[in-house]
Amino acid sequence: MSQAAPSRWISQDAAVPCPNGAEQSWRDAAARALRAPAGRIAVAVTLSEAAPGAVRPHHRRILRAVLEEAAARHDGQVFAPGGADLLLICSEVAPALEPDADRRCALERLGELLGRLLGSILGLAAPSLLRLWRLETAAAGFEAYIAAAGSAEAQGRRDPEPALPGAPLASAEWLARCARTIDQAPLAELLAQQRAVLITPGPRDAPLETRIHPLYHEVGLNHEVGLTAAATGASLAEPMPSAAPTTARHAPGSADPLLVTYLVARLTNRLLDGIAAGAGFDPPAAAGGGAVPLHLALNPRAILSETFTRAASAAVSRRQPLGVEMTLAEACADLDLFAAARDRLAAAGVSLVLGGLDAAKLALADPVALAPTLIKLDWSPALADPASVESTVIGRLLARTESDHLVLNRADGEAALRWGQTHGIRRFQGRFPDAVLQAARLGLSIPNAAASTAPAAAVRPAPLAAEPSRGSGRASEHLPPGACEPRRAGPS
Amino acid sequence: MSRLAETTPAASWDQSPCTPQRALEDLRALIAQTVRAGIPRSVLLFHSERLPPQLCRPHHRRLIRSAFAGLSAAERARLFHLPSGRFAAVWRGDADELLCTTLGLLQHMLADSGAAAPPLLSLVALHELPGDAEALLAALGAPAIGFVPPPAPGTPLDPALLAAVERSLLRADVACFVRRRPVFRQRRGSFQLAWERRSLRLRDIAAAICPEHDLRADPWLFRRLSLMLDRRMLALLSDTAELRGAAPFALDLNVASLVSPAFLRFDAALPMTLRGEITLGLLAADLLADPAEFAFARDFVQSRGYRLLLRHANPSLLRVIDLAATRVDVAEFRWRPDLPARFDAAVLPPGPALLLTGIDSGPARDWALEHGIPLLEGPAVRAAST
Numbered sequence: 001m002s003q004a005a006p007s008r009w010i011s012q013d014a015a016v017p018c019p020n021g022a023e024q025s026w027r028d029a030a031a032r033a034l035r036a037p038a039g040r041i042a043v044a045v046t047l048s049e050a051a052p053g054a055v056r057p058h059h060r061r062i063l064r065a066v067l068e069e070a071a072a073r074h075d076g077q078v079f080a081p082g083g084a085d086l087l088l089i090c091s092e093v094a095p096a097l098e099p100d101a102d103r104r105c106a107l108e109r110l111g112e113l114l115g116r117l118l119g120s121i122l123g124l125a126a127p128s129l130l131r132l133w134r135l136e137t138a139a140a141g142f143e144a145y146i147a148a149a150g151s152a153e154a155q156g157r158r159d160p161e162p163a164l165p166g167a168p169l170a171s172a173e174w175l176a177r178c179a180r181t182i183d184q185a186p187l188a189e190l191l192a193q194q195r196a197v198l199i200t201p202g203p204r205d206a207p208l209e210t211r212i213h214p215l216y217h218e219v220g221l222n223h224e225v226g227l228t229a230a231a232t233g234a235s236l237a238e239p240m241p242s243a244a245p246t247t248a249r250h251a252p253g254s255a256d257p258l259l260v261t262y263l264v265a266r267l268t269n270r271l272l273d274g275i276a277a278g279a280g281f282d283p284p285a286a287a288g289g290g291a292v293p294l295h296l297a298l299n300p301r302a303i304l305s306e307t308f309t310r311a312a313s314a315a316v317s318r319r320q321p322l323g324v325e326m327t328l329a330e331a332c333a334d335l336d337l338f339a340a341a342r343d344r345l346a347a348a349g350v351s352l353v354l355g356g357l358d359a360a361k362l363a364l365a366d367p368v369a370l371a372p373t374l375i376k377l378d379w380s381p382a383l384a385d386p387a388s389v390e391s392t393v394i395g396r397l398l399a400r401t402e403s404d405h406l407v408l409n410r411a412d413g414e415a416a417l418r419w420g421q422t423h424g425i426r427r428f429q430g431r432f433p434d435a436v437l438q439a440a441r442l443g444l445s446i447p448n449a450a451a452s453t454a455p456a457a458a459v460r461p462a463p464l465a466a467e468p469s470r471g472s473g474r475a476s477e478h479l480p481p482g483a484c485e486p487r488r489a490g491p492s
Numbered sequence: 493m494s495r496l497a498e499t500t501p502a503a504s505w506d507q508s509p510c511t512p513q514r515a516l517e518d519l520r521a522l523i524a525q526t527v528r529a530g531i532p533r534s535v536l537l538f539h540s541e542r543l544p545p546q547l548c549r550p551h552h553r554r555l556i557r558s559a560f561a562g563l564s565a566a567e568r569a570r571l572f573h574l575p576s577g578r579f580a581a582v583w584r585g586d587a588d589e590l591l592c593t594t595l596g597l598l599q600h601m602l603a604d605s606g607a608a609a610p611p612l613l614s615l616v617a618l619h620e621l622p623g624d625a626e627a628l629l630a631a632l633g634a635p636a637i638g639f640v641p642p643p644a645p646g647t648p649l650d651p652a653l654l655a656a657v658e659r660s661l662l663r664a665d666v667a668c669f670v671r672r673r674p675v676f677r678q679r680r681g682s683f684q685l686a687w688e689r690r691s692l693r694l695r696d697i698a699a700a701i702c703p704e705h706d707l708r709a710d711p712w713l714f715r716r717l718s719l720m721l722d723r724r725m726l727a728l729l730s731d732t733a734e735l736r737g738a739a740p741f742a743l744d745l746n747v748a749s750l751v752s753p754a755f756l757r758f759d760a761a762l763p764m765t766l767r768g769e770i771t772l773g774l775l776a777a778d779l780l781a782d783p784a785e786f787a788f789a790r791d792f793v794q795s796r797g798y799r800l801l802l803r804h805a806n807p808s809l810l811r812v813i814d815l816a817a818t819r820v821d822v823a824e825f826r827w828r829p830d831l832p833a834r835f836d837a838a839v840l841p842p843g844p845a846l847l848l849t850g851i852d853s854g855p856a857r858d859w860a861l862e863h864g865i866p867l868l869e870g871p872a873v874r875a876a877s878t
Contacts, residue, residue: 058751062792113795120788203517262712299711333711333777335808360783364818369811 006042030146033089037135039463041092041107042142043067045114046133048152050122059121060086063114064182065319081149082190106121134317175259182221187274190267192222195292196407197437199421211442213408216323217425219271255319268296269307276310279320291422293321293354299330300341313349323373325353328361331370342371355409357397368400376429378408379416398423418465512575516632519580523628526621528595531852533584533621535593535628537561537763538598542615547605559597563590573788574632584852586869587769588696632684641663657718662696669697675869676877678861683877686867687740687771690729692721721751721770728780730754730761740769742801747778750789758795768797770781771822775803790819801847807834815841826850827870832859 033040045063047055067078067088094106112131118126133142182190196215199208214331242303294315302308303324315322324345331338331354345352358378367375377397382390398406403424411417411428421429503774521570526533540548560579563569566587572580581594590603595612602609619628671691676683694717722745728734729743746872749755750772762770777787779802796873805823807816815823823840824829824847840846849861 057747059788061753061756062751062788065759066792066795113791116791117788120791122786258712258715301711327781329777329781332780332809332812333775335684361780363814364783365813366811367782 005169026333027080027146027150028090029077029079030142033135034142039091039140040134040135041090042145043088043090043110043119044081044145045086046129046131047086048082051294054122054125059117063117066110066117070106073106081146082152082196085149117473126172142402150165153418162366164459175262178259178263179266182263183270187270190222192220193419194218194431195434195437196427197433199428208436209342209443212433212437212440214292214427216295216438218325218429220297221260221267223260244270264297265299265302268302269296271296272307272311275318275320275322276307276314278314291319291321291353292367294321295323295325297326297355298324299326300334300337303341303344304462312350316349321349321351323351323353325355325376327356328354328365328367330368332365353407359393362393362397365486366397368397371430372411373405374407374427375405376409377409378465379410379412379430382421384415512573515572518575519574519582519632520629522570522582523621523625527625528828530622531584534587535583535619535624536560536594537617537619537628538579538582539615539617539631540579541609543645544610547602547609552601552605555601556598559594559601562594562597563587566590574876597608598818605716621832630774631796637774638730648747657717661717661720664700664724665771666692666697669693669700670725670728672727672803673866673869674877675849676873677867678865681861683873684781684867685739687742687769688738689742689869690725691744692725694718697721719748721747722746723752723754726752726754726758730758730759733764734762735766738763738766740766740771740772742771744773744803747774747782750793751785770797771799772803773801773803773824774820776805776809779813785817794821799807802844807831807836810840822847822867824849827856827860835863859878862867 003482029044033042045067047060047063063080064080064086067086069090070076071078071090072088073094074088074092075095076088079087079089081087092107112128113131115126118129122129131141131145133145134312135142155170173384184261194219198213198215200211241442248425269471298308312322344351353374353376354367354370354372355376357367357376358380359382375397377394380390382388383394385391403426406425407427408416408425409428409429411420411430412432416430419427503670514855516746523535525531538560540556543552555571556579558580560571562581562583564571566583567585569581569587574580584598594767595616596838598616599612602612602615617628617631619625619631653684664813669692669749671693673689673691675686675689690764694714698717718755724744725743726749727779730740745755774786794800797822800819801822801824802813802815802818803824804822806811806828810823821844825846827848845866847867847869848865849869851857851860851868853872856870857868857872857876
C-alpha cells in the first residue's frame with residue numbers, strides 16, 4: 001500500500017502558491033487520467049466558489065488531509081488547481097483495503113465525510129462544492145472543470161491565503177496598542193450602541209409608533225474603531241475558529257475573537273469604573289429618561305468582582321438600572337461560578353440576558369436550564385421556513401419558555417418582525433427596531449417598514465414608560481398574527 | 493524578568509504561586525473546597541510571625557522553605573507562602589515520615605539559633621481537614637468560608653511579560669509537568685486498564701514560569717497559553733521514542749488544536765497499534781463557543797478513529813448540554829460526596845460511556861460499581877486493581 005509520507009501532508013499545506021511547474025502537473029495528471037480512465041475517478045472540492053472568508057486556512061488544511069489519506073488508499077494524488085480548489089485523482093476502488101466490501105464503500109464514506117465537513121463550514125451551500133466524475137463515463141464534465149479551472153488560473157483569480165500555518169498569534173505589541181486605544185480613546189468613538197424594543201399589543205390600526213417602547217440600551221465595543229485604530233499594518237496571524245459574538249458584533253476580517261473578548265471586557269471595565277465613580281460620567285442611557293436599563297457584556301468572573309459591585313450600587317443610587325449579557329459558553333465554563341454570579345445579579349436587581357443563541361447552539365444546549373431573565377435569540381432567514389432544521393430547533397425552545405422571556409436579535413426587517421410576532425415575541429433588537437424607535441420618538445411616522453436603514457440618531461429619548469425587562473411571572477399573551485403590523489403609508 | 497530565566501521546574505515548589513495575598517486566598521478556597529467535598533487533607537501551618545527578630549533573617553527563611561520543600565513529595569502536596577512570612581503545606585493521605593523530617597529540620601534550625609528560640613510546638617500547628625477547617629481559618633485570620641472574589645477583569649497585561657512567558661513556554665521541558673493517571677474499565681467486578689490520562693496542569697506550569705501573574709483573571713491569556721501547551725503536548729507525543737510501547741492514552745485539547753498542523757503531525761506519527769485507542773478531552777465552553785467549528789473538528793477526528801470525551805460533564809452541566817447531540821464518545825464527571833443524590837441515571841442518554849474520576853474512597857468505588865459506571869479513575873480504583 002502506498003503510504004503517504006507525513007511530510008507530504010505538511011509540506012503541501014497550501015499556504016505557498018504553487019510555482020508554475022506544479023500548476024502544470026495537475027493538468028498533466030488530469031490528461032493522463034483521461035487517457036486511461038478505466039476505474040479512475042476525480043473528486044473536486046471547489047473552494048474557490050465558496051463565499052469569501054467562509055473557508056479558513058485550517059478548514060482547507062483538514063480537507064486536504066482527508067483527501068491525502070484517500071489518495072494513499074486509492075492509489076491517487078491530490079492537487080490544488082488555481083491554489084484554491086482541491087482535486088483528487090484516484091481509483092474508485094481502494095486496492096489496499098480488505099475485505100472486498102470495504103474497498104468499494106471507501107469512496108462512499110469519503111464522500112459522506114467531505115459532505116459533513118463542508119456542511120459544517122458552509123451550511124446549505126455545501127453540496128454544490130463537492131463534485132465527482134467517473135472518468136470512464138463522465139469525462140466531458142471533468143474536462144469542463146479542467147477548462148474552467150484553467151481559465152480561472154489564467155485570470156489570476158486566487159483564493160487569498162492570509163496566513164502561514166503555525167504562525168504566532170496576535171502579537172503582544174498589537175495587544176498593547178489595542179488596550180491603550182480602549183483605555184484612552186473618547187468613549188463616544190469606541191462605543192457601539194443599540195436599543196432593544198418592546199412592542200405592546202394594541203388595536204389593529206393603532207400606529208406602531210405608539211406601541212413601541214425602549215426595552216434596554218445595549219452598549220458594546222465598536223469593532224471597526226477599536227481594532228483598526230490599533231491594527232494598522234499589524235500582522236494578525238492564523239485566524240482562530242470564530243467564537244460567539246458577545247454584545248459587540250464581529251470585526252470584519254480575521255481578528256482573533258478571544259482577543260476581541262478581552263478588549264470588550266476592558267472597555268466594560270472602563271464603563272463600570274465610570275458608573276461607579278458617579279459624578280462627571282454620563283452613561284450613554286442616562287439622557288433624561290434614566291429608566292431604560294443599560295446593558296453590558298460581562299462574564300461570571302467579572303460579575304463577582306469588586307468593580308461590578310461598586311458600579312451596581314452606584315447605578316442604584318443614580319436610579320440607572322443595569323443589565324448584563326453573557327454567552328452560553330461563558331456561563332458553562334464554570335457552572336458554580338455562574339450560579340454565584342446569577343445570585344449576585346438577582347440580589348442587586350440586575351437582569352441577566354443569555355445572548356448569541358442560534359439554532360446551532362440550541363441544538364447542543366438548553367438555555368432555559370440556566371434560568372436567565374431574558375434569552376436573546378438571533379434571527380436568521382431560515383426561520384421563515386417552517387420546514388427548516390433551524391425552525392425545528394427554535395420551535396423546541398419556544399415550547400419550553402414563555403415568549404415574554406425572549407428577545408429576537410438581528411430583527412432587521414419585516415420578515416423577522418412578522419415571524420416574531422407570530423410566535424408571540426414582543427421584544428426585538430436590531431438596527432431596524434432601533435431606527436423605528438428613534439423615528440417614533442422624533443414623532444415621525446414610518447413610511448416603509450422594511451426599508452428603513454436610518455442609523456440610530458443620538459437623540460435624547462422622550463421619557464416614555466419603559467416596560468421592565470424582567471419577564472418572570474407574567475403570562476404570555478398570544479397575539480393574533482398581524483396585530484402588531486407596522487402601518488405602511490405606501491405600497492410595501 | 494530574571495525570575496523567569498532562573499526558574500526551573502524542580503524549583504517550582506520553592507516559590508509561592510503568586511503574591512502572598514493571592515496564596516492566602518488560594519488556601520482559603522482550597523479549604524472551602526475541602527469542606528464542600530469532604531476530602532480529607534492535612535495542613536501544616538508554620539507561624540513565622542511568632543519568631544523573634546533574630547530568627548527572621550533571609551537565611552532562616554531559606555531554611556524554613558527548604559524544610560517545607562520536603563513535604564512536596566507527599567501526595568497532592570501544595571505549598572503556600574502566606575502573608576507575614578507564614579508557610580503552609582497541604583497534602584492528602586499519609587506523609588508521616590516526610591512530616592517528621594520537616595519538623596526535625598525546623599527543630600534543628602531553632603536549636604542552632606540559641607536560647608532565644610521559642611519552642612517548636614508554639615510555632616507549628618497541624619490541622620486535619622475538613623474537621624479542623626474553622627480552627628484553621630481562625631488561625632489564618634480569615635473570615636467565614638464564603639466565595640472568594642476573583643480580581644477585576646481587564647487588568648493590564650504587560651506585553652513584555654507575555655512575550656517572555658511565551659518564550660519560556662517554548663523552551664520549557666513540559667514533559668516533567670505531565671501527570672499520568674490510569675483509567676480503568678470495570679468488567680464483572682474486576683478492573684482492567686482502559687487508558688492512561690496524560691494531562692498538563694497549566695497552573696503548575698504558570699506557577700513555575702510566571703508566578704506573579706494571575707492567570708484566572710485573564711481568560712484570554714489562559715486560553716492562549718493553553719493553546720501553546722496543546723502544541724507542546726502534541727509535539728511531545730509525536731516523538732516515536734515517547735510512544736514506543738505506550739498504552740492507549742487520553743489527552744485534553746482545545747477544539748482549535750484539533751485542526752492545527754501540530755495535530756496533523758501527531759496523527760501522522762501515531763503508531764498503528766494506537767490507532768483508534770486515543771481519547772481527546774474537550775471543554776463544554778469550547779463546544780458552545782462555536783458549534784460549527786466543533787462539528788467540523790469532531791467529524792474529522794472521529795473519522796480518524798479518535799474518541800471524544802466531554803470534560804466536567806457533571807449533573808449540573810448535563811441539565812444544560814444535550815449530551816447525545818454532541819455525539820461525544822465519553823462523558824467524564826468527578827466524584828463528589830453529594831453526587832449520589834444528584835445523579836439520575838434516567839437523564840443520561842444511552843450513547844456516551846461514563847467516566848467517573850477522583851474516586852478516592854471505598855464507598856465511592858462501591859457506588860460506581862453498583863451503578864454500572866463503566867470507566868473509573870482514582871486512587872481507590874488503582875489500589876483495587878492491583
